[in-house]
């Protein structure tokens with residue numbers, strides 16, 4: 001099988017699965033227990049937290065292990081708005097955020113907050129001028145994703161951060177679920193206040209991830225209970241998942257530049273190949289994340305291509321895993337004004353370091369065959 005759906009999820013690293021088993025077998029105490037077994041388990045948890053803090057360049061007290069990207073985004077949106085509510089009532093998010101930010105923001109709106117959406121251009125990129133125009137004295141939170149999961153657009157995070165800091169007291173959250181491991185992400189590279197990471201997108205385990213804050217930022221919890229994770233995320237911390245998250249983060253970060261260069265050369269090659277078909281439009285922008293190629297075939301439904309490729313053991317997806325089982329048009333494709341001829345036909349190929357040049361070559365052969373059958377050439 002050739003698997004080009006890594007933005008939906010990645011295959012867990014063998015080393016990480018082994019770690020999960022070992023930690024479950026040897027460190028299954030509750031890390032909050034005061035006996036020695038609990039103490040040893042807690043030491044392991046704290047060392048995982050410290051490792052993540054070192055990679056992200058913050059302190060370990062600002063790392064909160066969660067159940068993944070969705071929870072971290074919800075925690076950021078509700079927790080930061082609540083913490084800093086005295087600063088104002090206005091929230092800004094980009095119009096192409098993941099549903100875990102968009103839907104949380106809609107809920108804020110229902111609670112009476114003033115939520116506004118930063119538009120994107122045809123490449124899916126927000127303009128600094130728009131951010132400048134929309135920012136207000138009472139803006140409390142801005143949330144902009146680093147890399148878009150459907151088309152791979154990269155946002156000018158540092159420019160956005162500069163204008164936020166110059167003009168307002170808003171806290172800046174960045175969803176780095178699709179960028180971590182593909183480009184450098186940390187509080188020194190990105191001048192943001194909060195970062196969301198999901199483990200299963202970086203060869204870790206599903207149902208795990210984290211929210212990290214810059215040293216100076218505080219947050220309110222959204223889950224109340226026993227006060228674990230410094231009171232920010234109650235519930236017995238799943239130590240095996242936290243340790244595996246730390247491992248996935250360390251592994252992904254240690255090879256990031258090398259992997260990004262390889263991914264870029266594979267996806268450049270695929271784009272060059274796809275451009276040889278007159279009926280194909282490349283949807284991903286020129287400046288894009290190295291692992292995502294989104295394209296559409298004129299007048300052909302995306303699922304027809306996906307099913308035909310699947311019969312040949314090539315796994316790809318529609319524009320996003322979240323919307324791929326829904327019939328409604330993706331909000332991202334609408335926001336970048338894809339023409340009607342193409343909008344139903346968007347296919348996303350997404351890569352990881354586990355893919356090879358040989359797979360790319362095989363894909364080209366299969367795709368040529370599949371397209372000629374579909375189009376009846």
Ligand SMILES: Cc1ncc(COP(=O)(O)O)c(C=O)c1O
Nearest residue numbers: 068069070098149175177178198
């Ligand atoms: C950009 C982005 N944010 C958040 C999420 C949600 O992450 P999780 O699946 O860990 O809840 C995803 C998952 O597709 C994503 O692509």
